[in-house]
Amino acid sequence: MPRLPLEGIRIVDITVVWAGPYACFLLAHLGAEVIRVESIKFFQPLTRGAIPRPPKAVVQRGQPPWIWGMPNRDPGQRPWNRFPMFNAHASNKKSMTVDLRVPKGKEILARLVKISDVVIENNVTETMDKLGITYDWLRSIKPDIIFVRMPALGSTGKYANYRLLGSMNEGVAGHNTLRGYPDMDPTAVTPIYAADAASGAGAAFAVLAALHYRRRTGKGQLIELPQIENFMPYLGQAILDYTMNGRIQRTIGNRHPWAIQGVYRCKGEDRWCAITIFNDEQFQKFCQATGHPEWATDPRFADAISRYKNHDELDKLIESWTILHTPYEVFHLLQRAGVPAGPVMDQRDAYNDPHLQARGFFQKAYQEDCGEHFYPGAPFTMSETPPSIRRGPVRLGEDNEYVYKTLLKVSDEEYQQLIEEGHIGMDLAPDVVA
CATH class of the missing domain: 3.40.50.10540 (Crotonobetainyl-coa:carnitine coa-transferase; domain 1)
Structure with a gap:
C-alpha cells in the first residue's frame, strides 16, 4: 500500500x-x-x-x-x-x-x-x-x-x-x-x-x-x-440578495427562484422524485421524454416566464405523469433525455443504492x-x-x-x-x- x-x-x-x-x-x-x-x-x-x-x-x-x-x-x-x-x-x-x-x-x-x-x-x-x-x-x-x-x-x-x-x-x-x-x-x-x-x-x-x-x-x-x-x-445567494437588493428571502418549499422545480409523487407508497427544468431546451426534452409534446406548445408554458407564472398548473401535469412511474424510472428516463432529475431516497434507498x-x-x-x-x-x-x-x-x-x-x-x-x-x-x- x-x-x-x-x-x-x-x-x-x-x-x-x-x-x-x-x-x-x-x-x-x-x-x-x-x-x-x-x-x-x-x-x-x-x-x-x-x-x-x-x-x-x-x-x-x-x-x-x-x-x-x-x-x-x-x-x-x-x-x-x-x-x-x-x-x-x-x-x-x-x-x-x-x-x-x-x-x-x-x-x-x-x-x-x-x-x-x-x-x-x-x-x-x-x-x-x-x-x-x-x-x-x-x-x-x-x-x-x-x-x-x-x-x-x-x-x-x-x-x-x-x-x-x-x-x-x-x-x-x-x-x-x-x-x-x-x-x-x-x-x-x-x-x-x-x-x-x-x-x-x-x-x-x-x-x-x-x-x-x-x-x-x-x-x-x-x-x-x-x-x-x-x-x-453556504447561504451566499440569500445574503447577497439582501445586501444588494434589500430583499429577505423566505421559504419556497421545493421550488427554485426561477426554474421549474419540484418534488413529485411517484408510483408506490410514499415514493417521490425531484425534477428541475431550467430552460426552453430542457422543457422541450422533458415533454418529448414524457410522451406529452403538446405541453411544449401550450401557450401557458411558451417560455420560462410563462412557465413560472403557471407553475401550479404545470406541476399538476408533471405529477399526472410521474405518478405512473417509480422514482427510478423517472430518474433514468429524464437523465437519458438530458433533464435534471433524481429519486428522493430514504436511508434504506441510499444504503442499498447500486451506484454507491x-x-x-x-x-x-x-x-x-x-x-x-x-x-x-x-x-x-x-x-x-x-x-x-x-x-x-x-x-x-x-x-x-x-x-x-x-x-x-x-x-x-x-x-x-x-x-x-x-x-x-x-x-x-x-x-x-x-
Whole structure:
C-alpha cells in the first residue's frame, strides 16, 4: 500500500459531537494518526451517546435513529461504543483516556502534545480556557504546534461563550428561515445540522494549509474557525440578495427562484422524485421524454416566464405523469433525455443504492462491541493514495496502552497508578451521568 498523504502527522483530538470529530475523520482518512483524548470520568452528551447508560426499552423505541439506532436496538454492555452518530465518523482513529480536569491529566496531555503536530477542539470557548489549554500554553510545549479552535460563534465578542449545537447554528445563520414550505414557520423545519459537516470540512482544509505553511516556514499557528462564519458562505445567494437588493428571502418549499422545480409523487407508497427544468431546451426534452409534446406548445408554458407564472398548473401535469412511474424510472428516463432529475431516497434507498455500492462508498469494518457493519468511507477518492477504512470505529480508551507505554514511555508501575487514579480505563465510571 502507498504511503498516505498525512502519514507521520499526529493529531490530538479533543473534539465533541459532530463538527470537530468530522474534521478529524477526514484527516484520519488521509493517513494522520488521530488520537482522541477522552475521559472515563466525564460524559459529553451527543458525543458517545445521548446518555451514558440508556435502558434497553428506551433504545428500542427511541427516535431519531442516529441517536438510538444501535445494532439490534440493544445498548449492550458498553453503549458508548455503539452510538451510531459517533461510529459513523470514528473509523481510523485511536482513543486514550485521561482526566484533564486535574493537574496530572494536564501533565499527561502536555507530554502527548510535545510529540504531536496538531491539536483540534470544538468545545465552548471557556471550557478550554478554564482547563488552561490555550495556544500560548501549547506553544510553550511545542513551538510549531498547530492549534485548531472551532467555537460556534468565535472566541471574542459578546457571544463568545454562548453554547450552540447544530440546530442553533442553523437558526443563527438564517438557514432555518430558508427551508420549509411557504405556509410553515421555522418551528416546523426539521434540523439537518448542515453547519456541523461544513465546519468539519472547513477545519480539515485549514489544517492542510497550516501544515503546508509549517513545512515552508517551520512555524505553527492558531486557527480559529467559528462554525457560524464557516457556514455563512453556504447561504451566499440569500445574503447577497439582501445586501444588494434589500430583499429577505423566505421559504419556497421545493421550488427554485426561477426554474421549474419540484418534488413529485411517484408510483408506490410514499415514493417521490425531484425534477428541475431550467430552460426552453430542457422543457422541450422533458415533454418529448414524457410522451406529452403538446405541453411544449401550450401557450401557458411558451417560455420560462410563462412557465413560472403557471407553475401550479404545470406541476399538476408533471405529477399526472410521474405518478405512473417509480422514482427510478423517472430518474433514468429524464437523465437519458438530458433533464435534471433524481429519486428522493430514504436511508434504506441510499444504503442499498447500486451506484454507491459499486463505487465502494460504504465499507465493511469490525468493532468488538458492535460486530461487523458497513460504514461511510471518505467522501473523496485519490488515484495514488486511495483512502479506506483501515480500522473500525474506535472504542473508548482502546489505545491506552499504545499511547501511554509506547508513545509516552510510561512504566508499568505508573500505568497502574494512573488506572487507580481514574485516568485510564475503557468503562465509564459508575457515578458518571450526563
